[in-house]
Amino acid sequence: MATASVIEEANERECSVCHEEFREPKVLPCGHLLCRHCLLSWLQSQPQAHCPLCRCVIVEGGAGQGGASSVEVMVEGFPTDLAMAALVEAQRLLSKDHRCCVCEDVAATSLCLHCGDTLCKACTRVHGKLSVSKHHRVEDLTSLTAEQLTASRPSTCAAHPEETCKLFCPSHGLSVCVLCASSKHRGCPQLKDLQEKTEEARALLAEMAARLSAGEAEIERAIGELERHLQDTETRTKKSVAQMEADLDRLQAALNACRRRIGQLAEGATSDDREAVQDGKNFLLQKRSKLTSHKAVIERAKGSKKGDVVNDMMSSMEQRIQELDCSATLPANAKVISKVSLAIDPGVVTRIEQDLAQLGQVNTVPAVFTALSNLHGSFSFHDNHGKNIVLSNNKQTAERTRENAYAIVMSRDPMQVGVLYEVQIDKWDTCRAAIYGHLIPGVVTQRPDTLTLPQWSGELLPAAVVYSSGVIHCGSTAHKSSTIGSVLTTLRAGNRVGVAVDSSHGLHLYVDGQDQGVVSTNLPQPCYALFDVNDYTRKVTTLPLTKLA
Structure with missing residues (x-):
């Protein structure tokens, strides 16, 4: 079973359910991706479905109460990672057995990123000499990456695939070509230059990425505080035990049983702290995992050269990022951590020398969770609230x-x-x-x-x-x-x-x-x-x- 603290993803372009390259990847609430059809079948087969990678609940309260149609509507509501979809499509294209588009029966060695033609070595040389194509960028197919191929492709119009998108219609949320702008979108106000709109969207995505990065840093700091607290607790315990053993050495063999008891008490004094700190750490690691996964989605979108991808991703992810909890707060019901003090009553040492019936004692002072002085759990609202x-x-x-x-x-x-x-x-x-x-x-x-x-x-x-x-x-x-x-x-x-x-x-x-x-x-x-x-x-x-x- 995958845990929040250990998540292994063998291939970032591979669905963890079907183990194939993504097809219409959907962004889960935890930030991980599943193919659309895999997510649909996953929710239909198990209403209380969890993410296969981090075990976070996919739908609070379960899915499927309204039947298969409601699950489909729910799945459609998840954002689609268009940047990942473009990378997978480019990788599929590169993995094909390419033939020269001119010679046909000869294996292609290069790809013209400008016109999309696959060329053999001979045709590549000719392509570079023709006046119409000598300035085209031609890449070796063996070294060309999916990222390079994706970045080289211009945004094309959905209605006119041969036309490049130049404008963006805010009314419809679409990237359009000049033909569509003059016909279908003639009455739409405030058509924007696609490049200008893309830069605006990229700036918003950068702000989202910065917010996620800040949340990651805060959680990292909180985890460090928890680990330091546990280390301090163990150090104080060791010092206390060492002092106690120095006193117990005076009692020689007669106090061996007392020594064993002290060791047991020392372990018990820190066991609750260790469990509470581990629970807090696991909680924060799971929150960090969500932020990291969403950050990866945002970074892909931010780095995409396709204007329509950047804009669509910004629109679909903005609400999600706003709703993500980027704080390093622990839950209100976090387990209490105690302040531990181990010591033998000074008077007891003298009395033990006189009467071996007296034993040392361990004092544990209850205290509120003080590992993080500036981090306390936020309070929660009651289930009884206004109907709106x-x-x-x-x-x-x-x-x-x-x-x-x-x-x-x-x-x-x-x-x-x-x-x-x-x-x-x-x-x-x-x-x-x-x-x-x-x-x-x-x-x-x-x-x-x-x-x-x-x-x-x-x-x-x-x-x-x-x-x-x-x-x-x-x-x-x-x-x-x-x-x-x-x-x-x-x-x-x-x-x-x-x-x-x-x-x-x-x-x-x-x-x-x-x-x-x-x-x-x-x-x-x-x-x-x-x-x-x-x-x-x-x-x-x-x-x-x-x-x-």
């Missing part, structure tokens, strides 16, 4: 799908005192029906699974919410004027909004990490963080929990 909200990314991303109402989300778990619960606005759009125009934060003091959610947070009791012109305090239906939330009207995509409960049970509003002040006091406990994804705000994602000073 869709959750994704392990229930850490909430996106409003329709009108403003019924868009409340709440934290799954109760809030910890002195911890900031924060979300980032991922998507922002203009809504003509905007009433308040901003994300509405707050808390609810009743378990989310017991609530019937209203249209908007101001009607939800018992809760405390804040918006631009005032506050609704917990236990009161009255709106009280306040300017504390006026900053919410300035929010856009990229801004952060959070809430925190202090030790006096006061609710604080945070914007971009800055405390705006106390919103409500004397909150009943426990509290659950609340966010109303309202009006201009379209999509938010939870951020790592932050312990406040």
Whole structure:
């Protein structure tokens, strides 16, 4: 079975299901590729299908509940790696037994990249002397690569294969020739030069690649921190054991049993840490695998010389890359790592000399996961949410799908005192029906699974919410004027909004990490963080929990 930490791909142009060169390769959520027909049969044969390479789930919740037609629609929704398809097609062409297009019965040795003719040695010399072809680029078939062949082929029009695409139609998302532009696309506004559009798309692909690279680097750093933490734990344990053995040496043979016991305790003291670190490492390796695989797709597209490939790949992959989790955060339920302290009670050594019945002891101090001081698990949203909200990314991303109402989300778990619960606005759009125009934060003091959610947070009791012109305090239906939330009207995509409960049970509003002040006091406990994804705000994602000073 393939694991997230060890993935072997013998041939990047070979499908891992049929073990043949790709035919219409589809990009899976993990970034790996499968032939379209292989993916279709794979999902139809096993609804809970995983990627054959990394075991990531292909479709959350399984596929096929709606029958074969729904699986086909699902498969069509996966992006096609056009850059890989072009490379495979070029490789197939190069692997053929080529004959000279002039002599016919003589083996070809060269290929003219300009006109596509295969030529024998004699015809190659003639081809290079003719005035019409002497400037053509002719390559030896034995050294010509699929990448070179793909790059040499111009983008041709689907309707007129003999014509080269010169323009791009944004209305239809197509690369077209001059003939199509003057006929089929005459009424389409803003036809663009294909080269100009290609450069724009390549720039966007470069930004995607940079985001994936940054995510890879962050995960690499986090893995390094985990490994260093484990190494430090083992070093501290060894030092402690060495000191203990120095004391035990004084007891000679009578303390051999105690020595064995100490060794067992030392191993037990680090076993939980080792397991927790390995789990965290495997989780991060799997995330890195996704980023690396998608990065390979993006790099191929970015490097493609075909304008239509670059543009189509940019369009089909942009949403996918935006939704990928590039952070190095560990899951909220990550196993706790303890701080280990091994020592013999100083008084015990003396007493052991007097009475061998006394033994050393090992003290293990429980602690929260502190291996990565700046990496804490992000909180997740509760399954009970507004009907116009869709959750994704392990229930850490909430996106409003329709009108403003019924868009409340709440934290799954109760809030910890002195911890900031924060979300980032991922998507922002203009809504003509905007009433308040901003994300509405707050808390609810009743378990989310017991609530019937209203249209908007101001009607939800018992809760405390804040918006631009005032506050609704917990236990009161009255709106009280306040300017504390006026900053919410300035929010856009990229801004952060959070809430925190202090030790006096006061609710604080945070914007971009800055405390705006106390919103409500004397909150009943426990509290659950609340966010109303309202009006201009379209999509938010939870951020790592932050312990406040």
